[in-house]
Every structure is written in structure tokens, then in C-alpha cells.
Amino acid sequence: MPREAPYLAVADALRARIVAGEWAVGGRLPSRARLAVAYGVGRNVVQRAVDRLIAEGLLEGRAGSGTYVRTPRERLPMIRARRHGRGGHPATALTERGRAGAWDFHTRVRVPAPGAIAGRLAIAPGDPCVSTHYEFLADGVPVQLSHSWEPLALTGGTPVVLPEQGPLAGKGVVERMRAIGVSVETVAELPRPARATREQAHLLGIAVGDLVLCIERTLYDAGGRPVETADIVIPDARREVLYEFAVDQRRQPSS
Numbered sequence: 001m002p003r004e005a006p007y008l009a010v011a012d013a014l015r016a017r018i019v020a021g022e023w024a025v026g027g028r029l030p031s032r033a034r035l036a037v038a039y040g041v042g043r044n045v046v047q048r049a050v051d052r053l054i055a056e057g058l059l060e061g062r063a064g065s066g067t068y069v070r071t072p073r074e075r076l077p078m079i080r081a082r083r084h085g086r087g088g089h090p091a092t093a094l095t096e097r098g099r100a101g102a103w104d105f106h107t108r109v110r111v112p113a114p115g116a117i118a119g120r121l122a123i124a125p126g127d128p129c130v131s132t133h134y135e136f137l138a139d140g141v142p143v144q145l146s147h148s149w150e151p152l153a154l155t156g157g158t159p160v161v162l163p164e165q166g167p168l169a170g171k172g173v174v175e176r177m178r179a180i181g182v183s184v185e186t187v188a189e190l191p192r193p194a195r196a197t198r199e200q201a202h203l204l205g206i207a208v209g210d211l212v213l214c215i216e217r218t219l220y221d222a223g224g225r226p227v228e229t230a231d232i233v234i235p236d237a238r239r240e241v242l243y244e245f246a247v248d249q250r251r252q253p254s255s
Contacts (some may be wrong), residue, residue, distance in 0.1 A: 010039050016050060018058055018069055029059070029067045039217075055211050057237040102140075105164050107132040110152060117149050120218055120229040128152040132163050135203055142204045143238055148173075148230040155180065173219055173228045182227060186220040189207035191241070196233075206234050211236035 022027060025082070037048045050067055053059045081208075111131040118125040136144040140205045148163065150173075155161040160176040162170050168176045173182045192221040194214045201208045215232040234241060 004025045006041050007052065009219040010035075010045060010049035011040060011052045013039065014053060015056075015058060018053075019198050023069045025069050025071050026067075029069070031066070033254050038147065050215055051209075054207075055209065102137045104135045107162055107164060109161070111149075113149065113151075117229060120216070121149065121151055121226045123151050123153070128156075130155065130161060130163070141238070143235070145200060145203055145233040146230050148228060150228045151226075154182070154227060177219075177221070177227055183222045183229060185222045186224075188218050188220070189243075191214070193236075194233075196235070200233055204233070206235050213239075213241055215241075 001213055014035075021083060029035070029050075032043050032046045032050070035050075036043045039046070048076045050059060050061075052062060054067075054084045056213050058070060059067050061067050076101045108131045110127040110128040113121060113123055113129045113252065117129070118127060121127075121129070123129075134146040134148070135142060135146075135148070150163075152161075155176075158180045159166050160179055162169070163173075164170055164175065167181055177184050192214050194212050196204065196206055196208055196210045196212045198208050200206075200209065200212060204212075206212075213236055215234070216229070218229040221227050
């Protein structure tokens with residue numbers, strides 16, 4: 001079997017010492033040079049190990065001062081549950097302790113669809129869309145970003161063309177689409193771990209390179225047509241995502 005990368009072994013050893021309480025919360029770790037000597041590795045190996053523990057939220061670096069044991073952060077659960085709503089249509093809902101109680105948004109109309117978004121919406125690149133950026137807060141702390149795209153050909157000229165304005169403002173994609181005769185029946189989500197970009201870090205109040213969960217979500221109507229797609233970004237240090245699905249007993253195989 002391949003040998004574990006040296007920096008992972010050092011990270012495991014440091015993690016064990018932190019968990020054991022060898023360094024108290026707020027305590028300063030030895031210098032990179034001392035750790036390199038202690039573990040018989042190069043400073044670059046120690047740097048990678050420390051960077052990994054910083055990304056995990058166990059350590060924090062302070063410019064010009066050193067590396068310290070970070071105060072543990074409570075990771076509150078975000079539960080993404082697929083349930084049947086009114087009319088028997090399934091939808092994915094987001095719930096959490098400390099649920100986002102405030103949000104900000106910015107909507108633009110007639111935004112040309114980038115190539116990747118066009119592919120997800122089954123439209124041509126450059127086709128006009130309604131684009132909405134969201135920033136969600138829980139207890140005054142940023143907990144989620146979302147960038148939503150809807151084909152203008154679908155909602156243009158209707159009362160629901162603007163997601164956060166009009167008679168169904170804030171009701172969500174499923175309700176808005178139902179109002180114009182479009183039945184949303186399928187939600188597909190593709191989660192991927194990633195590192196926070198500079199813009200994401202600024203908006204979420206985290207460090208550049210911190211772990212985030214990126215969820216690529218697309219909603220489809222009864223005929224399989226994509227009606228909305230979104231990129232959702234959740235900071236790993238603050239939230240953990242739990243997928244919860246109802247079991248359809250009628251389709252269970254007999255034992």
C-alpha cells in the first residue's frame with residue numbers, strides 16, 4: 001500500500017496533541033523550525049500540515065506572531081430535506097438551528113448565460129437570464145451564499161419574473177413556478193468541497209482558502225426541463241450539511 005504523505009502524518013500527530021490538550025485554546029504552537037526538527041521533516045512539510053489544520057478550524061495563524069490553537073466553533077446543522085409539498089410535488093427545503101433570519105439580494109435581468117450555466121439550464125450560451133445573488137445571515141453571522149439563474153424565456157412577462165419582488169416575493173422557486181403553470185418535480189444537488197475564493201471569504205467573513213461546501217443545485221419541471229440552477233456556498237467551519245429524504249414505502253421491495 002502507498003505510504004501516507006509526510007505532511008498528513010505530521011497533521012495527524014499535531015491534531016492528536018491538540019485534542020489531548022497539550023496546547024490549550026489560545027496557546028501558541030512551537031515554531032515551524034522546531035516542529036520540523038521534532039518530526040524529522042522539512043519546514044515545507046510542517047507548513048502543509050499546519051495549513052491543513054488551519055483549514056479544519058483547529059488552528060489559526062496570526063501575522064507576525066505565530067500559530068495558535070483556535071477556539072472551537074459550533075458547527076450548526078443545515079438539513080436539506082426532500083419532502084412532498086402541496087400537490088404532491090417534491091421540493092428541497094433548507095432548515096437549521098439558528099436559521100437564516102436575514103438576507104440580502106441583488107437581482108439583474110437579461111444577464112447573458114455563461115457557458116456552464118447555459119449547459120445546466122439547457123439553453124444556448126448568451127441567452128438572457130434572471131440572475132440573483134443572495135447573502136444569508138444567522139444571528140448576524142454570514143452562513144451561506146447563493147447565486148441563482150433562471151431562463152428569462154420562462155418567466156419573462158409574468159408577475160414572478162423577479163424572485164424577491166412581486167406577488168410571490170420570497171416564496172421560493174417551486175411556488176413561483178407553480179403560479180405560472182410550471183410544476184417543479186425534481187431537485188438535483190451536486191455537493192463539492194472547495195476552498196474559499198477571495199470574494200467568498202470577504203462575504204462570509206472567513207479566511208481565503210478556508211473549506212467551503214459548494215452545492216450545484218438544479219430544479220426540473222415534470223417534463224425534465226431545467227427551470228432554475230444555483231451555486232450555493234456554505235462555510236465548513238460554521239455549518240455541516242445533512243441530507244434527509246423521506247422513504248416512499250410504496251416502492252420498497254418485499255423481503
